[in-house]
Amino acid sequence: MTNKVEMIDLLTGVKSSKKSYYTELKKTVLELQKKNMQLEIINEVTKSFNIDTDMGVMLQNILLKLNQIFLIDRLYVATLERDELILTHVYPENELTLPRLTYFPNGNSLFRTVLEIKEPIIKTLEDSEVPFFEQSSLKQLGAQTMILYPLVCKGRVIGVFSLESKHQTNYQQEDYAFFQQLTDQLATCIENARLYNSVLNGKKQWEETFRSVSSMIFVIHHKETISLINDAVKQFFNLEEQVIYQHTFHQLVEIDSQISPLTEAFQTRQVTTKQIKIRNRICEIICYPSFNEGNELTEVIVYINDVTEKLQIEAQLIHSGKLAAIGEMAAGVAHELNNPLTAVLGNSQLLLRTTSKEKTEYQLLQDIHQCGIRCKHIIRSLLTFSRQDEYVFQECSLNKAVEQVLHLIRYQIEKQNIKLNLHLDETLPTINGSLQQIEQIAINLLLNAKQAFEEDDFSAKTILVETYEDIYNDRESVCLSISDNGTGMEKSIIQDIFNPFFTTKKAIKGSGLGLSVSLGIAKSHGGTIEVISELGKGSKFILILPKKGGESLYEVQTSNTNNR
Template identity: 40%
Template structure:
C-alpha cells in the first residue's frame, strides 16, 4: 500500500522524471568536459611534440594521430606562404599525396587560397559533379570529398594553410570550430618558429661554409685571447689539427713581442693593421677587429691574417728587375759614350805599338794604355750583361767566372774600403747547369753583406775570402762557392731570422732586408741551398751550394 502511494506521488509531482533528466544532463555535461579535456590534451601534446629541429612530416603525423580519435580524418597537408605564393610543403600520409611537395596553388583556381584570403575556417564538401577547384580534382582521385581548411595566422600575417581531408562527412559544431581555431593558432606559431629556426640554421650553415671556404686565415678569440673559432686555412697554415682553446698570443707572437701588439686593438676598440713575420719565413698582413658587446666593451677579437710572403718576394723581384732595367739603360748610354773613344784609344795604341817597336822606351807605356782600355771594355761588357732583363734559361755556368764577373763590377767598391779580397778557386772545377745572372745576383748580395759586416769592424785588417770547390750536402754531390769575412759575426738568434723577408740588422738606408731572402729563393729554384756559419766577433761564412746535376730556375 505504501509503495503504491509513493508511485502515485511521483507521478503527480514528476520527481522520477526529473531524476532521469538530471542524470541525462549530467552525463552529457561530463561527456562535454571529457571532450574539452581531450582537446586541451591534444593541444598540449601537439605543442610538446612539435620540435623546431624535427622534420615537419613527423610533426604532421603526430597531429593527425592525435586528432583521429575525435575526427576520422585520413589526410593532412601543410601549405606555406613563400614569397607571396602558397606552396605545398608537406603531407601525411605520403601514399595519399595527390600533389607533389613544392606544388604552387594559383589564386584563381585554389580552394586553399579562398580560405586564406577570407581568414576563415572552411568546411567544404563536394562530389565529382561539382568540381571547381584544383584541389578538388586531385583529391577526388584518392576518394577525399570532405575538407576542413584552416588558415594559419601569426601577428595578423598569413603563414600558410592547414588542410584536413576525409572520405566521409564530419559534423562539426561550434565547439569544434573553436577548437580548430585554437589548433590553428598553436600550429601557426609552431610552424613559424620552425621556419625561422630552419632559416637561422641555413644561414648559419651558409656562413660556416663561407667561413671555411675563405683561403685566408680567420680566427675568433675571447677576451683572454683564447681561440674559440677558426677556419680550415688557420689549421693548415699553423700545421695544427685543433687550434680551439690555444692562446693566440703564444701562437703568433711567441717570445718575440712583449707585450702582445694585438692588445692595443682590444683595449682601444679600434681596428688595427699589422705586418709580422710568423711561422718560419712567412710574412703576414694582420687585421684585428674588436668584438663589442652592448656596453661597448671588447669581449674578443676577429683576426684576419693574409700570407703576403710570395707577394713581397715578387715585389722584390720586380723592384730588382726595375733597378736592373734602369742600370741597363744607363749602361747602354755609358757604353755608347765610352765605346767610341775606347775604340779610338785601343786602335791608336795598336798603331803606336807597330810604329815604335818593343825596343822603344815608351812601348811599355803604350801597352799599359792598351791594358787599361781593354779593362774598361770588359767592365762595360759585364755591366751590360748583368743589367740585361733576366731570362729563365739554364746554361753551363762556372762559379769562378761568375765571381770574376761580379768582382769586375763591385770589386773596386769593396777594395776602396781597405778590404782585401782573397780568391781561393779550386782548379778544374766542373761547370754546373743554372742561370748565370741569378747566380751573379746571389754573389753580389753575399759580397755586399760581407763588406757591410767589415765596415762595422774597428780592426784595420779586413779580409773577404771567396772560395770554390766540391762538397756533399744531404748525401748529394755539388759545387759550392763561399764568401767568408772576418767581420763582427752574428748571434744565434740573428742567424735564425736572416732569411726572413724584410729582416735586417742594417739601417734602413743601407738595406731592405730582402737580399738574403731573394738569394735563398734563387738557390732553391736551382735545387740548392745557402749554408751559414757565424760566431759573434769572429766573422761569418755564407756558402752557395748547387747540385752538379743542376736545377730548374
C-alpha cells in the first residue's frame, strides 16, 4: 500500500512540487530580508547622518549591516577639496590601509579616474596588468575586488565612495543598483553637511567679528528691547550680559526717549545720528533701521562710538594751531619792539647816570627805565609761552610757572579791579614735566577766573592763587589752586566743562578748548584737575601733579560741593 502511494506521488509530481515550493519560498524570504536590510542601510544613512555625526561611526554602522548581505570588508570615502581628491575616511583602518588625508594623483589612481570619468569602476586586482596608485596597499590588505562610485550631488562630483572585498563575487544588477543608491544618499548627506558647516562657520565668523568690534553695537527691536549686544557694550557699562538685557536701551544709556536718535530712527525709518553724553563720556550714536523683504521695519542697529579722546585730540590740535599763530605774531612783535625798546632802555640808563637824584626828572627817568624792563620781561614771557619747540619733560617748578604767567596777565587782572592774592609755598617740591605746558594750564585757569567776574557786577573781586603739597590717592603730590568768588557754576554744567568745544561764554570770548586742553596736559603729566563750584559763590580749580619721582595719579575727577 505504501509503495502504491509513493508510485502515485511520483507519477503525479506532487512530491517534487512540494520540494520546489519550499525552495522558492526560502529564496523569496532571503531576497525579502536582503531588500529589507538594504532599505535599513539607506534609512540609517538618511536618518542618522548630520553635522555632529562622525563619518567613521557612520561607515562602521553601514559596514556592519552590509556584511549581513554582502562580502564587503572595507569602506572608503574621498572628497574633493579645491581640485584635490583627498582620502578623508577609511573603515576599518589599520597600518596597511592608505592613511587618511592621502592625496590621489592624476593619471594612475583608481579614485582619481572615477572622479574624472564620473562613472563607476569595478576592479578585480588579479586581472590588473596596469599598475595604479592604490595597488600596493590593496595587495597588502589581501583585497580582491574594489567597487568605486563617484559621489555626485546636483550634477557635480564631490568625491568617491569605494567598497573593498577580499572575495571575487559576482554581484547581480540589482546589487549594483543598491550600491549606486547608497552612494547617492551618502553624496547628498555629505554635501548637506558641508553646506551646513559652511553656513555655521560663516555665522561663527560673523559673531566673532560682531563681538570683537571695539565700538558698541546694539540690535534693538520695537519697544526698545535689546536683543543683541557685542562685548564692547559689556566693557563700557561694566555689567553682565543678562543684566543689560533686562534694561531697555534708553534705560541703559540714561537718555530721554523724546530726544533719542533711536526714537527718531523708528519714526522716520531713516539713518539718524547724534552726539550725547553717556556716563561722563562723549559718544556718537548712529542708528541704522533694518527692513525685511516686505519693507517692514523689524529692528534698528545702534552703533555707539566713544569720541571723547578724539575730540580732545582735535581740541589740542586746534589749540596748538592757535599757539603757533601766536608764536609767529610774538616773534614779529618782539623783533619790531626790541629795537626801539633797546634805545629806550639805553638812553634812560645814560640819562639816569647824568641826572641828580634830587631832581624831579630823575624819578620820571626811573619810571621810564622800569617800564622798559617790564616790557622786556613781557615780550620774553610771551615768546617763551608761545614757543612751539618739542616739549621735553624735565625737572621744573610749579611756582616758576605761575610767576612766568603772571608776567603776562597780571596787568589784565588788576586792570579789572580784581584783587590778586598769591600764596606760593617756597618749599614746594619740583615736578617732572614741561614748564611751558604747565604755564598753559595756569594761564587758562587764571583767564577763566578773570572772566568769571565779567557777567555781573561784583563789589569785591578776588582771585586766590596757591601752591602747596598734598596727599592725593595715597600719593605725594603738588597742587596749584586757583579760586575766585565770581559767578560759579551749576551742577549740570560741571559735568561738561572738560568736554572739548563746550563753553558757557559768548562765541567771541570762548572756544571751549581751554579746560579740555588743560586736562589733556595734566593727564600727560600723570595728574588731574578737580573742580569745586557753587552757583553764585565762585569756583576753585585744582591742578594736581605727582611730585618728582612719584607715581601717576588716576584719571580726571570732577566734583562739586556746597562748601566753599
